[in-house]
Amino acid sequence: MDYLCHMLQRKTRVRFAPSPTGGLHLGGVRTALFNYLFAKRHQGEFILRIEDTDQSRFVPGAEQYILDSLRWCGLEPDESPEQGGPFGPYRQSERKALYRQQAERLVASGHAYYAFDTPEEIEAMREHWRTEEDPSPQYGQRLRMHMRNSLTLPSEEVQALLQSGHPCVIRLRMPADEVVGFEDMVRGHVEFQTAQIDDKVLLKADGMPTYHLAVVVDDYHMHITHAFRGEEWLPSAPVHLLLWKYLGWAEQMPQWAHLPLILKPDGHGKLSKRDGERLGFPVFAMDWRDPASGEVTRGFREMGFLPEAFVNMLALLGWNDGSGQEIFSLGELVATFSLDRVHKGGARFDFEKAKWYNQEWIRRTANQQLLPLADSVFRDHGIDVDPARLAEAIPLVKDRCILLTDFIPQAAFLFRAPLAWDKPSIAAKWNPQRQRFFLDWTEELAAGHGEWTATTLEQSFQAAATAAGIKAGELQLPLRIMLVGGKYGPPVFTIAALIGQRETYARIRRALQELDAGT
């Protein structure tokens, strides 16, 4: 009972534990997001732990990238390698001693053993025992007595090998015939037969722990209460459960939740970086530059996504609140998120839907807030914009933008003359009379056009058209193309009003020349 009370009062602590091997994948961000939402929903803590136990896969810069990506998404950890915390270090490579100590403890209690087999010997074993029914024989209860380990070798020899510095790993000794089950927070009861599971390596020859040992040792020491990870980890859950038990920490074991996978939009399997390249959409949160190859993989951020949209989209991939609401701010997600509404099946990633979320978020984001973002998009494209004019432009074009980068095609013409014109569309409505009209009207503009507003301009245009005996509507499209370059954008006279008298005149005259040259 005391214990129960203690458990109930335990502060919620979850961790996101990526390994720094490259860019942060969509699925990784979603796992981080679900962790974050759950933690905040329960007034708990969200911890970032770097799982860098595989030295061969370490990629410089990846850790910083992860930190930056989480920050961009608004998922700030409460404890991390960067800011530290009461249960650090938060990088597994810096906690090395901890793992050996626990692994030795398992050897002492008989739940683990030393194994001296070389990779070649293990390969030979697989070769030897391979059959059609068992294409990949496991180092486990059936075969471990045929291998070189502290279970088969005399203890003097084990001691000698240990002292000689012979490469040695520590393996978990899987019990012969037990059923290991648990309640998964998204899947319900799940169980496994230990007979099917091999003797997992716990401590590698280089002294580093494998994931299996590291997760449980760290989750224990960091007082993690709930552990969420992708479904690909489900088959190794029994290994972890047993470890919690053998280490004597079963009472403190976190509750597990295995999240559904994010699948390829087409074909089969889980979404990978390659799919994005193949299908033309980002998979990483932000641009990732591989330090070895120099190759850059596009990210959602650089492609023009708002972090709010990215996060919103990710949250709804595998979760919904049942109400039909689809647009959620991070705060709203925190308020409504619950694990029991997480879908069990994997979800195909749909870039079209992702874009829709972004479009919605651009529309909902305050113009004031959009200003610096649009400004930097223009800057990145080498277009100098007047902030005051940009501020006027944003409400005019935001509804037409799906990505932030759409501000370029949708508004660049407000800052510089078009580089090309949709001439065929003018040609369809062109004749000498109309050309004459534009010559005359620009003349009139140059002569001085009182108040320069969309309304007065439209009036003068109308009047001139009527005087020339042409329907104004027939002239509007040509005018638009002269000013904008194509058939898009806000109302023409609003554009003319914004770019000013001089520029309007110049663009029409320039386009007229261009048209002459073209005919």
Place this chain on the structure above:
RNA sequence: GGCCCGUUGGUCAAUCGGUUAAGACGCCUCCCUUUCACGGAGGAAUGAGGGGUUCGAUUCCCCUACGGGCUACCA
């Protein structure tokens, strides 16, 4: 091959035994607009198959099929 998880329209998905099986994306039609969008109205499109349980199954159980994951001294 073995083990585990999953399966409602093209996609994301609601439904927690009784519904005309929501909603959204995308697609199509129309309206608004002499641009493009936005917006509005409408449309096509879903319970993998077979057994049970039940007065009644999309919903519960079993089998099959299909999909996915794992099967490393990677995470």
